[in-house]
Amino acid sequence: MALISWDSAFRAAFATVVAYLIHFIIKLFRHRRQMMGLPGPPYHPILGHLPVAIEMARSLPPDVHPHHYWAWLKKRYNLGPFYYFDAWPMGPPTLIICEPEVADHVTVKHNLDKHPMVKQYLKQHLGTDNMAAANGIVWKRARTVYNPGFATSHLMTVIASIVDDVVTLSEVLGEAADSSEVIQLETVAMKLSFDVIGRLVLGVSLGSQRKSNVLVDAFRRQLHFLSSSNTWASPLAGVNPLQQFSIWRNARVIDGYLGRELDERFAKQDESETTARPRTIIDVALRTYNEDRGTTAANMRTMDAAFRRSAIDQIKTFVFAGHDTISTTISMLFYYLSTAPHAVSTLRAELSTTFPPTTAETAARIRADPYILNSLPYATACIKETLRLFPPANTVRIGSPSVHITDPGTGATYPTLPRPGTVVWPDAYVLGRDDAYFPRATEFLPERWLPESPVAQAPVGAWRPFERGPRNCIGSEFGVMEVKVVVALCAREFEFEAVWPEGVADVDGERCYQMLFGSAKPKGGVPGRMKRMGRNG
Numbered sequence: 001m002a003l004i005s006w007d008s009a010f011r012a013a014f015a016t017v018v019a020y021l022i023h024f025i026i027k028l029f030r031h032r033r034q035m036m037g038l039p040g041p042p043y044h045p046i047l048g049h050l051p052v053a054i055e056m057a058r059s060l061p062p063d064v065h066p067h068h069y070w071a072w073l074k075k076r077y078n079l080g081p082f083y084y085f086d087a088w089p090m091g092p093p094t095l096i097i098c099e100p101e102v103a104d105h106v107t108v109k110h111n112l113d114k115h116p117m118v119k120q121y122l123k124q125h126l127g128t129d130n131m132a133a134a135n136g137i138v139w140k141r142a143r144t145v146y147n148p149g150f151a152t153s154h155l156m157t158v159i160a161s162i163v164d165d166v167v168t169l170s171e172v173l174g175e176a177a178d179s180s181e182v183i184q185l186e187t188v189a190m191k192l193s194f195d196v197i198g199r200l201v202l203g204v205s206l207g208s209q210r211k212s213n214v215l216v217d218a219f220r221r222q223l224h225f226l227s228s229s230n231t232w233a234s235p236l237a238g239v240n241p242l243q244q245f246s247i248w249r250n251a252r253v254i255d256g257y258l259g260r261e262l263d264e265r266f267a268k269q270d271e272s273e274t275t276a277r278p279r280t281i282i283d284v285a286l287r288t289y290n291e292d293r294g295t296t297a298a299n300m301r302t303m304d305a306a307f308r309r310s311a312i313d314q315i316k317t318f319v320f321a322g323h324d325t326i327s328t329t330i331s332m333l334f335y336y337l338s339t340a341p342h343a344v345s346t347l348r349a350e351l352s353t354t355f356p357p358t359t360a361e362t363a364a365r366i367r368a369d370p371y372i373l374n375s376l377p378y379a380t381a382c383i384k385e386t387l388r389l390f391p392p393a394n395t396v397r398i399g400s401p402s403v404h405i406t407d408p409g410t411g412a413t414y415p416t417l418p419r420p421g422t423v424v425w426p427d428a429y430v431l432g433r434d435d436a437y438f439p440r441a442t443e444f445l446p447e448r449w450l451p452e453s454p455v456a457q458a459p460v461g462a463w464r465p466f467e468r469g470p471r472n473c474i475g476s477e478f479g480v481m482e483v484k485v486v487v488a489l490c491a492r493e494f495e496f497e498a499v500w501p502e503g504v505a506d507v508d509g510e511r512c513y514q515m516l517f518g519s520a521k522p523k524g525g526v527p528g529r530m531k532r533m534g535r536n537g
């Protein structure tokens with residue numbers, strides 16, 4: 001009896017495996033047939049782009065950000081304005097766009113939805129309602145609620161407190177310069193950007209540049225799990241129980257901290273405050289809550305749980321999106337300046353004609369008139385140039401059956417959703433390094449952004465580090481302003497010198513290549529020494 005049962009069980013298991021294999025083979029042939037003939041690298045009728053993927057993996061360091069994959073493929077196979085890459089079943093098929101008008105077609109004209117992979121990647125860290133991954137009405141509502149928190153007039157009121165944090169940064173850099181120790185500039189900048197985002201979002205000083213802070217520490221631990229975890233690059237990382245436990249524990253600390261801040265602010269508010277101008281992103285959230293629910297005595301006593309959950313998710317999203325990208329930009333800006341002496345002297349000349357000589361006086365000047373930050377064309381050009389060469393973030397959309405793209409050269413039309421789940425990836429990195437749009441593309445040449453540029457100006461949509469269209473970065477203005485304050489207070493006093501460990505890998509000669517770490521982070525954290533400069537050169 002037992003033998004018959006085992007035999008039946010074996011037959012059933014065998015039949016299941018065979019059925020699964022047949023299903024897989026049918027799916028594979030259908031998949032390859034639909035992807036075949038689309039623009040891209042050489043396509044194998046059965047393996048698709050898997051052989052190309054192997055060649056690519058052998059040519060690049062293992063930890064590179066996908067930006068490097070897309071740039072490598074374009075160069076290796078001399079690809080056109082867009083191309084498809086299909087390594088299924090290792091990952092979803094991807095449509096990479098490297099032409100400004102085609103990129104605008106999918107983000108500005110059609111505003112394709114965020115790919116579900118974004119939510120998959122971020123939900124454990126930022127919650128399911130997070131604005132960066134949400135679509136449809138959830139996204140629209142969140143964007144409408146929080147947009148006023150990022151209006152210029154509001155941001156200018158936050159500048160004075162940002163200046164305090166950047167003064168602390170200049171002291172930290174001064175100590176590093178005096179000790180001549182090798183620092184990871186990105187880590188130093190990250191602490192600053194946490195403190196600054198704390199001011200904008202919570203209205204408090206997190207003080208992480210000088211001492212440890214429970215929120216910042218939990219966020220930083222959490223970031224380690226965003227390196228390649230939960231991505232198609234390491235699908236098994238998502239099921240590691242120890243990792244899952246750590247993520248859960250960090251999320252509890254972060255949610256607890258932000259929840260307490262929210263509750264405290266909620267408890268302190270009275271009716272007069274609800275109509276006052278919101279001062280922080282938390283205030284913006286509470287004002288919306290009060291407007292929606294009405295400020296009756298009962299509503300003022302307890303906060304609706306769903307609202308509280310969603311507000312915490314958005315606040316986490318702002319802290320996450322608002323510290324990481326900026327610390328990368330600050331550290332890479334100092335790095336690029338260290339490679340371009342002409343840019344340093346022009347920048348310092350601009351700062352010296354705009355501001356008084358000392359850091360303290362400059363800080364006072366910005367506090368008194370934050371709008372002076374709008375009178376720094378060369379500093380702005382340096383920031384734009386840094387973001388062109390090193391865009392720290394990107395958008396990942398999903399194709400739609402009703403949206404097609406047209407090759408501007410041939411007029412041929414192609415689908416954005418040749419197969420279910422196709423990723424649509426307008427690539428700011430590939431665009432930013434294309435000589436056709438940015439002559440002398442690998443050079444750090446801030447002059448290209450000035451009216452008297454020595455090279456042809458790029459078409460508007462070629463520069464898209466904040467993406468474009470209705471879902472562009474909500475914090476772009478704030479981000480640029482923060483970096484400008486850093487430049488104004490630190491770029492005359494300090495210069496950076498990169499110091500690399502022996503035998504460090506590079507991509508196209510660049511040792512600060514982009515690696516995936518939540519966003520695109522510079523490999524090695526930009527290691528080097530700070531040096532003090534005389535104020536006049």
Ligand code: HEM
Nearest residue numbers: 131132321322325393394395465466467471473474475479
């Ligand atoms: C140099 C600094 C920054 C860069 C390069 C950057 C870049 C980006 C990019 C490329 C996107 C994706 C847009 C899309 O998917 O179409 C994005 C979205 C977003 N960013 Fe930023 N960002 C920066 C700073 C900030 C700051 C300071 C904040 C908040 C304080 C922020 C909050 C967000 C949010 C909430 C989204 C999602 C917007 C939406 O889906 O509607 N970012 N950012």
